[in-house]
Amino acid sequence: MDRKPGNNNISVIRVRDVLIVTMPPEPDDSVINxxxxxxxxxxxxxxxxxxxxxxxxVEIFDSFFARTVSETAQMVRVMGGRTIIVGxxxxxxxxxxxxxxxxxxxxxxxxxDRAFDxxxxxxxxxxxxxxxxx
Amino acid sequence: MIKAATNNSPSGELWIKNxxxxxxxxxxxxxxxxxxxxxxxxxxxxxxxxxxxxxxxFKYAGEGVIRWGRVETxxxxxxxxxxxxxxxxxxxxxxxxxxxxxxxxxxxxxxxGSKRLMDDFEIESTAGHGTTVTLTKWRxxx
Numbered sequence: 001m002d003r004k005p006g007n008n009n010i011s012v013i014r015v016r017d018v019l020i021v022t023m024p025p026e027p028d029d030s031v032i033n034x035x036x037x038x039x040x041x042x043x044x045x046x047x048x049x050x051x052x053x054x055x056x057x058v059e060i061f062d063s064f065f066a067r068t069v070s071e072t073a074q075m076v077r078v079m080g081g082r083t084i085i086v087g088x089x090x091x092x093x094x095x096x097x098x099x100x101x102x103x104x105x106x107x108x109x110x111x112x113d114r115a116f117d118x119x120x121x122x123x124x125x126x127x128x129x130x131x132x133x134x
Numbered sequence: 135m136i137k138a139a140t141n142n143s144p145s146g147e148l149w150i151k152n153x154x155x156x157x158x159x160x161x162x163x164x165x166x167x168x169x170x171x172x173x174x175x176x177x178x179x180x181x182x183x184x185x186x187x188x189x190x191x192f193k194y195a196g197e198g199v200i201r202w203g204r205v206e207t208x209x210x211x212x213x214x215x216x217x218x219x220x221x222x223x224x225x226x227x228x229x230x231x232x233x234x235x236x237x238x239x240x241x242x243x244x245x246x247g248s249k250r251l252m253d254d255f256e257i258e259s260t261a262g263h264g265t266t267v268t269l270t271k272w273r274x275x276x
Contacts, residue, residue, distance in 0.1 A: 026160070029153040059178065060160060062185040063243040091178035099182070099247030100233060 010035060012042045018119055019043060020112065022054040032065055036072045040079065049081050050119040052112060056087025066101040073106045082107065082123050086115045144169045145203030150191045159188040159200050163215065166202050170213050172273060180213060180271050183248035187217045187267055190244045195221020195264065205270060212253070212272035220264040227259055 008031060011022045019042050024031065039051055053069065055061065073083035084107045088096070096103070107123075109115035144166035148159050163184040167177045184200070191198035198219030205214045224230045231249070236242035245267075249255040254270040 028157045063241040091175040095178045095182045
């Protein structure tokens, strides 16, 4: 990940088997596009089993961002891992639900602490969700 | 469309020509919404709708203009956004407004979603001539 340091980049750190991926507050399309590669490469490098995607500073979660997150979660699953979205702000949760953004295939947690607890549990069995064909 | 404004009311326009302009448009709309006194949830709704439509403008028309300004009618005050492009237009507006419909492989939430986030929503489009989308969010307790 040869990304320049700065406050609009994705940060990826590893804690034990878990990757904590933090999105900047105002990710532009190129940052969002970099998400998949950053996450998948880090997963391979660190042999991580869970990805905590921290969006607690994200103010705008639109359908483009949602699609990328949902696709990334699917790729993580194909690689044998799981994705937990962490810290969605109330205003963002209201807006995303009103638009009808389906994140049904992604687990969520209120904060990083709880996400770690969740990551330590066994993943829920795969749901066969027909609506996930977007 | 956007009525004459008093001096201190936020209004402006911005060309959307590349992906970064989507971020600039969001920032400008956010500032206007905050200036007009919208609460945090409404600001997020308005900026998210702006993001969806700015991306549509860029993706389908290549470029276009976003305008924003304060509107007042009778006892109501709100923020109006308008997206104007001279792109290919929309063949079938009813179909395009359907939740989940997309010609680009997207989620198909851009138009239907932003309509749900705002209070008023108008779309005019002529195939071959372009599309104009006008949205308004009215302030509660004004």
